[in-house]
Amino acid sequence: QDESASELREELNRVNSENKKLNEMLATVHENYCALRHQLE
């Protein structure tokens, strides 16, 4: 049981770290998108 919880924590950390990266990427793309749209307007 302990082992299983430890594995889950590890997996949770990994997915959380991935989510953080995804959020950063999304923010960058969104920022670029807005800048380009502003330029076109």
Place this chain on the structure above:
Amino acid sequence: MDYDLNTNPFDLHFSGKLPKREPSDSGSEDVMRKWFVKDETCMLQEELTRVNSENKKLTETLARVSEKYSELQNLFKELQSRENVNFCNERKRKQDRDEFVSSPIGISCGGTVEKSTVSTAYFHAEKSDTSLTVKDGYQWRKYGQKITRDNPSPRAYFRCSFSPSCLVKKKVQRSAEDPSFVVATYEGTHNHPGPNASVSRTVKLDLVQGGLEPVEEKKGRGTIQDVLVQQMASSLTKDPKFTAALAAAISGRFIEQSRT
């Protein structure tokens, strides 16, 4: 663009949600510990599921935003290249206009468009003469002068003195091949007789007599004949071999005359 950026990859209070480890003094400590671990595992599993689902949502959103961004970028590039083409065309048009005609020949006040005629004539001129004025039977007003890379001699621009009722223009420049001649390029046809036609002295090709000699322009010459000769001369002068042969023949004639 509609997507929700309010996702929360990190639940900062997640650890607080986990069951607290409380000291137990009963004999069932082992059972309690097992219960605690089981409960923690369940909560971890739930949290992992939530974070995974959020991860999936983020990935999808990112793909969608990236796609939109890419589309917008392509549109931007297309607009930019179209703008560049327009800019180049406009610049070329302006250059062409400045090159020779300051107001478009062939477009009359009434707005009808006629095809403009371009002809070239050669005039003998002393090398010391830098005025670039040629006696072609018409009066002209100079409106510009410039030097081009292909020919270091200045090029002068004139418009007919009857302008704006007559839209004929000409440019005059010393010949790059033979500096003893100046080349006049005319655009358009005069809509009036030349006031000084009787004193004009133009080098023209007399095809009827088959000779290559300078002939005096005669007042009252038939208009059709004039136009025909002009057109023939124009087409022939476009041929560089003919131009060279003509220049050589005229030079030869001058040398002969100076000997006799």
